[in-house]
Amino acid sequence: RWQQSPLTGRVREETPATNLATISNLIGAASVEAIFDPYLENRSLAALLDILSFGSGSIANGVRVLSTGKTTAGQVPRLTKAGFDAWLAQLRVAGELRLMGASEHRRFMLLSSGQSLLLGHSLNAIHKNEAIRLEPSAQDKAFFDQVWAQAAPIT
Secondary structure (H helix, E strand, O other), X not given: OOOOOOOEEEEOOOOHHHHHHHHHHHHOOOEEEEEEOOOOOHXXXXXXXXXXXXXXXXXXXXXXXXXXXXXXXXXXXXXXXXXXXXXXXHHOOOEEEEEEOOOOOOEEEEEOOOEEEEEXXXXXXXXXOEEEEEEEOHHHHHHHHHHXXXXXXXX
């Protein structure tokens, strides 16, 4: 029998390295095409690099990222265009970051495998006791595209 990739995982505060590997295993060899995280921060982008270093996944050229003004406001913003652009430059990919309204709370990534990785936590806090899972991306992709069309590019 062929070994089947996992569809679910759990991350825990006391297993930070295993958490990175667990998320990486769910991504597999897919590319992350889109990220939906209302609490995304510059350090979240660095955490995603750590996750991908545990496997063969990647960030897609043309990656689309949606967040909110919750982390871009204030005297010292935690998410900046300069931080996002530096992340893209390091990866040598193109991409765009847009800000949506603050009504959503869920977090997910759309993968090139046609799946959506649903996260119970934000990428800036991946070491909490949370469940994560893969499911077909059709509904999340349609939702993402709808929100993306109404979101404003970060300046």
